[in-house]
Amino acid sequence: MRNHLREALVAIVTAVVVGGLLPTMTRTAGQTEGSRGPQLRRGADGKPDFSGIWQAHNGANWDLLTHAARPIVAQPGVYKDVAVLAAPVVALGAIGWVPADGGVVEGDEIPYQPWAAKRKKENFDNWLDRDPEIACYLPGIPRAMYMPYKFQIMQGTNKVMVDFEFSGAERTIHLDEVAPYPADAYMGHSVAKWEGDTLVVDVSSFTSQTWLDRSGNFHSDALHVI
Numbered sequence: 001m002r003n004h005l006r007e008a009l010v011a012i013v014t015a016v017v018v019g020g021l022l023p024t025m026t027r028t029a030g031q032t033e034g035s036r037g038p039q040l041r042r043g044a045d046g047k048p049d050f051s052g053i054w055q056a057h058n059g060a061n062w063d064l065l066t067h068a069a070r071p072i073v074a075q076p077g078v079y080k081d082v083a084v085l086a087a088p089v090v091a092l093g094a095i096g097w098v099p100a101d102g103g104v105v106e107g108d109e110i111p112y113q114p115w116a117a118k119r120k121k122e123n124f125d126n127w128l129d130r131d132p133e134i135a136c137y138l139p140g141i142p143r144a145m146y147m148p149y150k151f152q153i154m155q156g157t158n159k160v161m162v163d164f165e166f167s168g169a170e171r172t173i174h175l176d177e178v179a180p181y182p183a184d185a186y187m188g189h190s191v192a193k194w195e196g197d198t199l200v201v202d203v204s205s206f207t208s209q210t211w212l213d214r215s216g217n218f219h220s221d222a223l224h225v226i
Contacts, residue, residue, distance in 0.1 A: 040197075043155060048197050051155045056146040059101025063215040064110065066103040072096045072214075073128050098214075104146075110217060123216025132210055138169045138186035140210030141203050142225055160192070160199075173201055181205040184221055202226050 043049040059067070073096075074083035112120060123130055133139060139147055149165040160173035173190040181189035181204075189205040203225040211218050 043157070045157050047194055049155055050153045050160070053150055053152050055150045056148065058104065058146060059099055060104045060146040061143065061148060061213055062098045062101065064103060064105050064213050064217050066108050067098065067100060067215070069100040070098050072098060120216050120218060123211070123218060127214060127216060131214055133214065136167050137209070138167055140186050140206065141171065141188050141190070143210060143212055144169055144187070186210055188225065200226065
């Protein structure tokens with residue numbers, strides 16, 4: 001089964017998610033109300049310093065693709081074409097609805113193989129029972145970066161630590177030479193390098209036990225995130 005999953009890799013382009021991240025602070029160090037434009041804060045090594053509290057402001061955790069507003073869990077209503085909240089969550093009212101949003105996937109389509117498209121639909125139909133987020137499992141990468149919860153970045157010269165509010169998750173991004181990771185992990189294994197002022201992070205060694213959003217989009221253990 002493991003080899004089958006590797007051959008059936010579900011590829012997702014997630015770089016655009018970074019554009020949805022906003023720091024909670026309104027000004028960087030040294031910036032005043034009258035400053036024109038943001039000032040790039042740098043560390044002792046001259047590289048951009050991302051240290052601080054961050055949070056994504058988009059709907060990617062609900063669905064990577066463009067989506068209309070809909071009930072979290074639906075059942076037929078009075079009108080056959082208008083779904084309503086299903087009994088298990090009906091008391092949530094408006095909170096039980098998924099907000100509409102634009103997608104973050106290039107082309108707004110995930111090229112699932114037929115078997116994977118079938119599983120994605122099954123995941124969607126059984127979201128309340130299957131989503132690892134509901135069980136408070138570690139969310140994995142990239143999902144942890146665009147969940148609607150804060151995370152803190154602590155940046156050094158050879159390591160970047162990221163601590164997540166959700167489930168106490170954490171990841172270490174290695175800027176120095178490290179041995180290959182010996183096992184699979186929910187949060188993967190992150191190594192990085194600087195290309196000018198851009199930090200390029202390469203993440204591998206995943207399990208297949210995390211989802212990419214609340215709509216059942218999933219991946220195999222061959223997931224590779226850059």
